Amino acid sequence: MATDIPAEIYTARLAELKTRLKRLNNTKRNLAWCRLFSFLATIAAVWILFPYAWYLPAGAFLVLIVVFLFFVSKDLSNSQEIENTLLLITINQDELSALGHRFMDFPDGTLWQPATHAYAVDLDIFGRASLYQYTNRTSSEQGNKLFARWLLHPATATEIELRQESVKELTGLVEWRQQLQAYGTSKRLTIRTEENVVTWLSGENRFSNKLSWKLLRILFPLFSFTILGLFVTGFISQQRFWMIMLLLLFVSFAVSKFVMPAYAKLNKITAELETLSASINWIETNSFKSPRLEHLKNSYETEGITASVIIKNLKKILDRLDYRLNPVVFIPLSAFLCWDLQQIYLLEKWKVKNQRHITEWFSSLAEIESLSSLGNLSFNHPDWCFPVLVKEPAVLKAEVMGHPLIPKEKRIDNSFSTEGVNQISLITGSNMAGKSTFLRSTGVNVVLAMMGSPVCAKRFILSPVKIMSSMRISDNLEENTSTFYAELKKLKEVIEAVYRNEKVFLLLDEILRGTNSADRHTGSAALIKQLIQHEAVGMVATHDLELAKLEALYPGNIHNYHFDVQVANDELFFDYKLKRGICRSMNASILMKKIGIEL
Numbered sequence: 001m002a003t004d005i006p007a008e009i010y011t012a013r014l015a016e017l018k019t020r021l022k023r024l025n026n027t028k029r030n031l032a033w034c035r036l037f038s039f040l041a042t043i044a045a046v047w048i049l050f051p052y053a054w055y056l057p058a059g060a061f062l063v064l065i066v067v068f069l070f071f072v073s074k075d076l077s078n079s080q081e082i083e084n085t086l087l088l089i090t091i092n093q094d095e096l097s098a099l100g101h102r103f104m105d106f107p108d109g110t111l112w113q114p115a116t117h118a119y120a121v122d123l124d125i126f127g128r129a130s131l132y133q134y135t136n137r138t139s140s141e142q143g144n145k146l147f148a149r150w151l152l153h154p155a156t157a158t159e160i161e162l163r164q165e166s167v168k169e170l171t172g173l174v175e176w177r178q179q180l181q182a183y184g185t186s187k188r189l190t191i192r193t194e195e196n197v198v199t200w201l202s203g204e205n206r207f208s209n210k211l212s213w214k215l216l217r218i219l220f221p222l223f224s225f226t227i228l229g230l231f232v233t234g235f236i237s238q239q240r241f242w243m244i245m246l247l248l249l250f251v252s253f254a255v256s257k258f259v260m261p262a263y264a265k266l267n268k269i270t271a272e273l274e275t276l277s278a279s280i281n282w283i284e285t286n287s288f289k290s291p292r293l294e295h296l297k298n299s300y301e302t303e304g305i306t307a308s309v310i311i312k313n314l315k316k317i318l319d320r321l322d323y324r325l326n327p328v329v330f331i332p333l334s335a336f337l338c339w340d341l342q343q344i345y346l347l348e349k350w351k352v353k354n355q356r357h358i359t360e361w362f363s364s365l366a367e368i369e370s371l372s373s374l375g376n377l378s379f380n381h382p383d384w385c386f387p388v389l390v391k392e393p394a395v396l397k398a399e400v401m402g403h404p405l406i407p408k409e410k411r412i413d414n415s416f417s418t419e420g421v422n423q424i425s426l427i428t429g430s431n432m433a434g435k436s437t438f439l440r441s442t443g444v445n446v447v448l449a450m451m452g453s454p455v456c457a458k459r460f461i462l463s464p465v466k467i468m469s470s471m472r473i474s475d476n477l478e479e480n481t482s483t484f485y486a487e488l489k490k491l492k493e494v495i496e497a498v499y500r501n502e503k504v505f506l507l508l509d510e511i512l513r514g515t516n517s518a519d520r521h522t523g524s525a526a527l528i529k530q531l532i533q534h535e536a537v538g539m540v541a542t543h544d545l546e547l548a549k550l551e552a553l554y555p556g557n558i559h560n561y562h563f564d565v566q567v568a569n570d571e572l573f574f575d576y577k578l579k580r581g582i583c584r585s586m587n588a589s590i591l592m593k594k595i596g597i598e599l
Contacts, residue, residue: 006380007099007176010092011430017089024082029074038068068151087182097381101407108133112148120472120492122507124405125151131444134405135453137376139184140193142362143369150370154420154450157305157389157464158563163371163452166388170375176286177372182563183278184369187271188327200266200414201355206258207341216255217345220338220452224248226511228336233462243279252341256324259340266347270322273315279365281308293371296364302354307361310354317347371452377453385432387449387460392420394465394537396446396505400458404443412576413457414438420556421535424528428548428583434576435541436471439507442539443467446505464503468494468538471509484515498536506531506538521546532557548582 045060097103109132115122120185126148136147156164168179207213224245230243236562284306288294300307321343324330333339378384396419402413412434418425429435439465444473445455446467470490491511497504519543528540529546540547551558562583 002191003119005382007096010096010099012098013174013178014089016093016374017085017092021082021085021089024078026081028075029076031071033151034071035068035075037063038071039395041380041590042068045302049255051571059274069546070521083178083186085183085187088178091181091185092176093590095376095380101132104128105491106133107136107144108499109136109144109148112145112152114152117152117467118439118504119277119443119447119467119507120152122469122509123440123447123467125447129405131405131447134375134395135373135448137181137373138366140182140362140366140369142189142366143184143192143453144193146363146366147370147373149448150451150509154464154466155390160450160464162290162292162558163374166288166292167372167374167378167452167454168386168585169288169293170372171378173286173375174379176282176377177415179280180369180372183275183282186278187275189272189275189362189365193272194359196266196269197358201351201358205348205352208352213341216338217341220248220252220341221336224251224336245352249331252338255338256334259344263340263347266318267321270315270318271313273318276361276365277308277311277315281306281360283365283368284308293368296368297359300365302357307357310357311361314347314350317343317350321347322405326531336383374451374453381454381456383458384454384456385458386454387462390461390463392419393463393503394423394505395419395461395463395564396442396537397460397461397463398442401441401445401460402456403437404444404456406437410473414441414576414578416442416561416578418537418559421537422532423537423559424532424541424557425559426528427539427561427563428543428545428576430583431543433563433565433576435563435581436509437538437576439469439509439541441509442505443469450467463503464495465501465537467507468497468504469507469509471492471507482494486511487512495527497529498534501536503536504535504536506540508538509541510543511540520544525550527559529554533569550569 027582033260042061042064046057046066049057057091094105097105108128108130109126113126114130117125120126124321126132131150132148136144138144138147177279227236227241227244227248230236231238236244248262252476256416280300283297283299286297288297302310321340323333323339378386397417397419399415400413401415402408416438418427427435427438441456443456445460446462446465448455449460449462470487491508494504496508498506510519511527516525524540524542524544524547528550531538549558551560560580560582561578562581563574564575564577
């Protein structure tokens with residue numbers, strides 16, 4: 001079956017990656033021996049050749065230390081490859097778990113849950129076992145935030161079509177997507193890092209714009225090397241040379257105190273810059289066909305220089321500023337070059353040249369990560385479809401639609417369609433028959449469709465729309481709000497949106513449940529009539545069979561559907577299938593008897 005293909009590919013990838021890891025670990029052991037022998041050989045060669053002419057031990061030392069450093073470099077690269085391979089193994093293991101509907105270890109997005117929203121709580125957009133947790137594979141905090149925003153805010157038809165093209169292209173790029181995710185996971189980019197960079201970019205250039213610092217940057221090394229030349233040629237004594245060097249070192253350290261504030265803002269982001277550079281370089285080296293991906297890729301080229309190279313240059317400057325952590329290296333560099341001043345000058349020069357682009361680089365990466373997440377979702381579900389958008393108003397046609405968060409082997413799919421304004425679908429049914437789940441299935445799939453994602457259906461056609469729901473209502477002790485009043489507030493928002501002629505699709509479950517049955521029926525009937533009069537579209541789930549009689553008064557506007565239940569020997573059997581007409585079977589009395597209520 002088509003749905004078995006992702007599992008087969010992930011399993012094959014895991015086998016390949018584990019073989020690669022074994023080979024890399026063998027290489028690591030061999031390189032450890034090579035490093036040890038080359039180091040011992042260096043010591044032995046110097047020891048053996050020491051009695052001879054000075055250039056023999058010196059030459060042997062230089063040659064063998066180069067060999068030693070070569071093996072150190074190879075070992076570093078190999079260790080990085082091991083780390084990358086381990087990340088890729090984890091990614092494939094996680095996707096196999098997700099295919100088995102074990103996805104609770106992914107971030108649940110609770111951080112992005114708004115205090116109030118038109119549908120986020122009702123449709124389980126965030127939290128444990130949420131849509132966000134199931135679909136999101138972004139690595140950076142910027143990507144997490146953007147993906148959450150896509151779930152919360154429907155895109156325009158044009159934007160949806162651009163995203164769909166991108167997602168379709170990324171669906172088949174399994175290895176490319178996983179490698180991008182691995183780069184992002186190694187050291188996750190944070191919004192705090194971006195804010196630190198932006199704050200630094202907007203700050204004043206204290207060194208490169210002032211003539212005094214420019215002159216000191218040139219004259220300091222010129223003077224120090226002149227002194228060194230005079231000492232070597234015997235024009236000044238050793239005592240005077242060291243006194244001057246000590247004075248220069250004092251001046252250099254004093255300059256470093258001025259440099260430190262600018263450096264302190266950036267010194268903690270070096271690892272994240274490595275992630276940003278690696279991720280962007282991975283994007284730059286790939287060729288894309290879809291316009292949106294190509295546009296995002298092109299945003300990483302500035303005056304013929306790629307963003308990954310530019311960021312690497314920034315990282316190199318910050319690495320050189322970190323030489324201060326090694327006194328053996330930092331002291332002579334400071335004494336002869338006023339090292340920190342040289343680096344801060346290059347840092348400010350980098351800032352002037354690239355400050356207009358850095359924010360765009362973060363946002364482009366966040367968008368590519370989000371598109372890649374949808375590509376992963378599409379790959380994991382080859383039986384899902386990409387929605388077709390139509391210009392006609394208030395169209396929703398779904399064939400074999402199910403809830404994405406219910407495992408396929410347990411999920412019952414349904415088909416449904418509505419077309420045109422002034423259309424309310426009344427759904428009656430007994431307890432636990434599937435009314436609320438069906439409303440949520442529709443809502444969640446519309447949310448996915450409006451973010452450019454494939455949906456859990458065989459075919460899905462809709463007009464661009466926003467979901468508004470009133471399903472899961474709770475009181476608020478902090479605001480001293482009862483459940484009934486909380487629902488009234490939600491319904492007020494619905495009514496106001498309908499009055500503004502917004503393109504919304506309504507999902508209302510058990511309207512006015514917090515009041516008595518008479519007021520509840522009267523209010524619900526009045527609200528439904530009001531919604532029809534103002535060209536609303538949506539579904540209303542209810543236990544109130546009297547509301548179904550409204551179809552006779554509004555035959556072209558109200559349509560009855562139901563979920564029923566079969567009873568045999570006081571046992572309930574649900575098929576969870578949507579049917580036309582009014583529900584005739586209820587189960588409340590049977591359930592009450594089962595818990596001991598004598599009727």
